[in-house]
Amino acid sequence: MNKIIEVRELVKHYGSFKAVKGLSFDVYEGEIFGLLGPNGAGKSTTLEIIETLRGKTSGSVTVAGLDLDREPNEIKKIIGVQLQTSGFYPNLNLVQLIELFAGLYNRTVDPLVLLDQVQLRDKAKAKFKELSGGQKQRFSIATTLINEPKIIFLDEPTTGLDPQARRNLWDLVRGIRDRGTTVIITTHYMDEAEYLCDRVAIIESGEIVALASPDQLVDELVATGFERPKEVKKANLEDVFIHLTGKSLRE
Numbered sequence: 001m002n003k004i005i006e007v008r009e010l011v012k013h014y015g016s017f018k019a020v021k022g023l024s025f026d027v028y029e030g031e032i033f034g035l036l037g038p039n040g041a042g043k044s045t046t047l048e049i050i051e052t053l054r055g056k057t058s059g060s061v062t063v064a065g066l067d068l069d070r071e072p073n074e075i076k077k078i079i080g081v082q083l084q085t086s087g088f089y090p091n092l093n094l095v096q097l098i099e100l101f102a103g104l105y106n107r108t109v110d111p112l113v114l115l116d117q118v119q120l121r122d123k124a125k126a127k128f129k130e131l132s133g134g135q136k137q138r139f140s141i142a143t144t145l146i147n148e149p150k151i152i153f154l155d156e157p158t159t160g161l162d163p164q165a166r167r168n169l170w171d172l173v174r175g176i177r178d179r180g181t182t183v184i185i186t187t188h189y190m191d192e193a194e195y196l197c198d199r200v201a202i203i204e205s206g207e208i209v210a211l212a213s214p215d216q217l218v219d220e221l222v223a224t225g226f227e228r229p230k231e232v233k234k235a236n237l238e239d240v241f242i243h244l245t246g247k248s249l250r251e
């Protein structure tokens with residue numbers, strides 16, 4: 001497998017505070033790679049450094065063979081970064097927003113084709129502020145695809161979404177990966193990481209404490225003799241919710 005991102009001994013200090021303490025990891029081309037960890041672990045800081053949006057204290061980062069220190073602008077051209085949904089002009093409609101972003105990238109795109117990919121064609125003329133939370137997230141993912149990036153970065157893309165919208169977004173992200181784009185994602189939902197991620201790095205206080213596929217990590221824990229304290233039922237409350245309210249999007 002080809003490495004598309006190489007992070008070596010990455011360090012970030014905010015004043016005297018050490019937020020990232022020498023992270024090293026690789027991301028392979030075509031995988032969904034998850035960064036997991038408690039609040040304040042250093043996930044967003046790490047992502048933003050790779051995205052060229054934040055300076056590092058030391059260490060090296062290479063993205064698709066491009067050195068972060070020497071060619072940050074070349075890196076910007078081949079990545080797609082999900083904006084926080086507050087970053088969109090609320091009064092522009094979706095087509096106008098896509099055209100605006102396409103202009104910034106110096107690209108010509110068909111907004112409707114892009115909106116189709118995220119099931120928002122019927123909202124083409126809706127203003128951003130008129131979208132539901134799930135629709136806003138899907139739209140923000142669509143905007144990461146405008147420059148046909150090799151890699152997209154998604155920072156907690158399903159926070160605040162209902163179970164149907166989360167599942168829909170998982171399918172969307174898998175579809176993007178299946179079309180050949182590498183995906184880096186942060187999430188606080190372990191079910192999401194287990195379903196979506198080919199590999200995950202678990203970060204704790206700025207250090208990687210585990211890195212493998214979700215399956216491998218679970219097997220390793222079980223091999224230590226770990227058992228869940230309670231017998232697990234054949235279904236959980238989320239299964240009940242989906243059973244009662246269906247899988248289709250409600251927006």
Ligand SMILES: Nc1ncnc2c1ncn2[C@@H]1O[C@H](COP(=O)(O)OP(=O)(O)OP(=O)(O)O)[C@@H](O)[C@H]1O
Binds near residue numbers: 014041042043
């Ligand atoms: N601009 C900044 N100045 C000072 N400290 C910062 C700054 N940005 C982040 N930090 C600190 O660095 C640490 C890591 O923050 P970061 O946002 O990377 O964590 P995170 O893992 O993404 O957390 P969360 O899950 O809450 O989003 C935190 O302790 C945070 O308070």
